[in-house]
Amino acid sequence: MPRPERTRIMCVANQKGGVGKTTTAVNLAVALALHGNRVLVIDLDPQGNASTGLDVPHHTGIPDVYDCLINSVPLAEVAQTVEGIPNLWCVPATIDLAGAEIELVSVVARESRLARAIAAYPGTFDYVFIDCPPSLGLLTVNALVAAQEVLIPIQCEYYALEGLNQLINNINLVRQHLNPALEVSTILLTMYDRRTRLADAVEQDVRNHFGDKVLQAVIPRNVRVSEAPSYGQSVMTYDPGSRGATSYFEAAQEIAERGAKEPVSRHA
Ligand SMILES: Nc1ncnc2c1ncn2[C@@H]1O[C@H](COP(=O)(O)OP(=O)(O)OP(=O)(O)O)[C@@H](O)[C@H]1O
Numbered sequence: 001m002p003r004p005e006r007t008r009i010m011c012v013a014n015q016k017g018g019v020g021k022t023t024t025a026v027n028l029a030v031a032l033a034l035h036g037n038r039v040l041v042i043d044l045d046p047q048g049n050a051s052t053g054l055d056v057p058h059h060t061g062i063p064d065v066y067d068c069l070i071n072s073v074p075l076a077e078v079a080q081t082v083e084g085i086p087n088l089w090c091v092p093a094t095i096d097l098a099g100a101e102i103e104l105v106s107v108v109a110r111e112s113r114l115a116r117a118i119a120a121y122p123g124t125f126d127y128v129f130i131d132c133p134p135s136l137g138l139l140t141v142n143a144l145v146a147a148q149e150v151l152i153p154i155q156c157e158y159y160a161l162e163g164l165n166q167l168i169n170n171i172n173l174v175r176q177h178l179n180p181a182l183e184v185s186t187i188l189l190t191m192y193d194r195r196t197r198l199a200d201a202v203e204q205d206v207r208n209h210f211g212d213k214v215l216q217a218v219i220p221r222n223v224r225v226s227e228a229p230s231y232g233q234s235v236m237t238y239d240p241g242s243r244g245a246t247s248y249f250e251a252a253q254e255i256a257e258r259g260a261k262e263p264v265s266r267h268a
């Protein structure tokens with residue numbers, strides 16, 4: 001897999017819950033790290049699912065992304081290595097982060113706390129994935145201000161496109177006022193069930209609407225993907241031969257190749 005010339009900071013966002021944001025952030029990060037990229041995952045969801053999926057300790061008392069956002073602790077001090085995956089680090093989220101949405105309101109430069117923290121990171125990464133919560137609050141805004149690219153996972157089901165306008169509006173607002181470099185670079189179809197005609201219809205809709213932003217790779221609904229987190233693993237390591245793993249590998253490959261063709265400008 002080609003490595004990008006500059007760090008690609010990708011915000012994985014969709015305010016709809018349970019569409020595969022965390023699964024996508026974790027599995028793409030592992031796939032890219034296993035192929036020689038230096039990757040950081042920032043868990044920006046108080047649920048801490050990305051931390052769980054990467055088996056990174058995130059109980060109360062563990063320094064986490066909350067400390068970086070609210071108390072200006074450097075990201076490097078809270079980032080943990082991911083066991084078994086060289087070149088992969090994770091900034092965990094503990095339940096403390098649940099308070100941040102409110103506490104950030106009165107903090108100076110509240111929308112750009114995460115961008116500043118990433119810019120101050122002394123190491124260099126090929127990729128930074130930010131796993132967003134299912135809301136459009138200040139945490140997601142921080143991720144949109146910190147990123148150059150937005151990756152939107154879309155679940156292949158009936159209401160898939162509902163609510164997306166709201167996300168796109170927010171992205172446009174952030175681009176106008178806070179982060180001109182921001183673009184929706186990647187759409188990934190998740191939990192595709194090829195036995196249903198509906199999944200096919202949703203795929204066509206999404207491809208018509210978003211054109212070549214939509215990756216050719218589609219992630220099927222695959223039980224191995226949903227089992228992996230309970231073993232503190234990505235599906236890439238839990239069952240590398242499964243269709244879930246090979247699809248996430250293909251998606252990672254496409255993302256890497258697209259980045260090599262059109263180098264993404266660095267804004268941080
Ligand atoms: N391709 C897949 N096949 C089967 N199950 C999947 C697949 N992708 C995700 N899942 C399962 O669907 C559920 C939701 O996925 P995930 O947690 O990644 O979504 P999310 O968008 O991050 O959710 P939230 O909005 O709560 O953060 C999880 O239980 C996950 O294991």
Ligand SMILES: [Mg+2]
Nearest residue numbers: 021022045049
């Ligand atoms: Mg999630």
